[in-house]
Amino acid sequence: MKLHRRKSKQRERIHELVRASKDHPSAQAIYDRLKPEMPSLSLGNVYRNIAILLEEGRLQSGEFGNGTVRYDAVVSGHYHFVCERCGGVSDFAMAARDEITEAARRLSPHRISGHTVRFYGICAGCLGAEEIKANKRR
Amino acid sequence: MKLHRRKSKQRERIHELVRASKDHPSAQAIYDRLKPEMPSLSLGNVYRNIAILLEEGRLQSGEFGNGTVRYDAVVSGHYHFVCERCGGVSDFAMAARDEITEAARRLSPHRISGHTVRFYGICAGCLGAEEIKANKRR
DNA sequence: TTACTTGCAAAGATTTTGCATCTGT
DNA sequence: ACAGATGCAAAATCTTTGCAAGTAA
Numbered sequence: 001m002k003l004h005r006r007k008s009k010q011r012e013r014i015h016e017l018v019r020a021s022k023d024h025p026s027a028q029a030i031y032d033r034l035k036p037e038m039p040s041l042s043l044g045n046v047y048r049n050i051a052i053l054l055e056e057g058r059l060q061s062g063e064f065g066n067g068t069v070r071y072d073a074v075v076s077g078h079y080h081f082v083c084e085r086c087g088g089v090s091d092f093a094m095a096a097r098d099e100i101t102e103a104a105r106r107l108s109p110h111r112i113s114g115h116t117v118r119f120y121g122i123c124a125g126c127l128g129a130e131e132i133k134a135n136k137r138r
Numbered sequence: 139m140k141l142h143r144r145k146s147k148q149r150e151r152i153h154e155l156v157r158a159s160k161d162h163p164s165a166q167a168i169y170d171r172l173k174p175e176m177p178s179l180s181l182g183n184v185y186r187n188i189a190i191l192l193e194e195g196r197l198q199s200g201e202f203g204n205g206t207v208r209y210d211a212v213v214s215g216h217y218h219f220v221c222e223r224c225g226g227v228s229d230f231a232m233a234a235r236d237e238i239t240e241a242a243r244r245l246s247p248h249r250i251s252g253h254t255v256r257f258y259g260i261c262a263g264c265l266g267a268e269e270i271k272a273n274k275r276r
Numbered sequence: 277t278t279a280c281t282t283g284c285a286a287a288g289a290t291t292t293t294g295c296a297t298c299t300g301t
Numbered sequence: 302a303c304a305g306a307t308g309c310a311a312a313a314t315c316t317t318t319g320c321a322a323g324t325a326a
Contacts, residue, residue: 063201
């Protein structure tokens with residue numbers, strides 16, 4: 001960790017972009033979206049800034065079954081839904097259940113600071129596509 | 139997905155090893171542990187078999203904040219604890235709360251098949267190490 | 277000025293693949 | 302015999318780093 005941290009245009013834009021994105025972009029996706037408006041941006045720098053933002057606790061990382069790591073702005077304890085068909089990730093509109101963390105504290109010798117929940121299944125979009133296929137079949 | 143699947147010594151051993159391991163090994167770790175007893179084993183084949191086991195639903199994958207993907211045998215809905223200090227991952231002895239999945243179904247247009255919970259914090263081991271340091275300091 | 281940031285490119289790490297060979301059924 | 306499985310090595314991906322040049326404070 002550096003002693004002093006300056007403000008950097010790139011870093012702030014990365015943070016903003018992730019906050020504004022609903023699809024939990026990967027490092028490459030962040031780079032692709034920012035490149036047009038910041039032609040000098042480099043992928044390596046995106047990685048460096050992501051690491052800093054993670055360290056500062058302004059971003060969260062997660063891997064959602066499709067291999068690459070994706071990022072997410074930190075919004076107090078929100079849950080995720082992952083589609084097992086298309087690999088899409090979205091925020092899940094369910095209030096965080098703090099009682100789960102409390103129950104965990106009573107059960108464990110570890111110091112528990114929080115929890116996150118991930119739901120699995122098939123998203124509405126993929127379900128629709130499936131029905132269309134099923135119809136064609138007959 | 140292949141039409142027919144043979145039994146393969148390597149695949150079964152990989153599955154067994156992951157089931158027997160408590161630390162959610164990465165592909166490389168699986169390879170390292172199996173290599174002594176199966177000298178001909180190749181890392182590429184470990185990856186191939188992991189992919190098959192995931193496809194068959196016999197393994198689960200997860201990324202726990204330290205970059206690389208780790209694997210876990212599927213035991214019906216168990217939760218995880220991740221230490222933010224040492225990066226260790228362990229199973230968490232809390233019964234799965236099916237009512238969370240049910241509540242999610244009521245809230246969402248997606249077809250939800252299940253959920254998983256991940257707790258974050260600092261493990262007992264790291265807490266101990268911290269205390270020792272604190273004592274030295276005075 | 278000082279120390280953090282950046283772009284670029286090279287290096288590392290992780291994962292996937294093609295192909296010839298081997299093996300379960 | 303046939304189709305899947307394996308080892309090996311090369312290729313493709315993804316991520317980290319060294320370095321010289323730029324820049325906020």
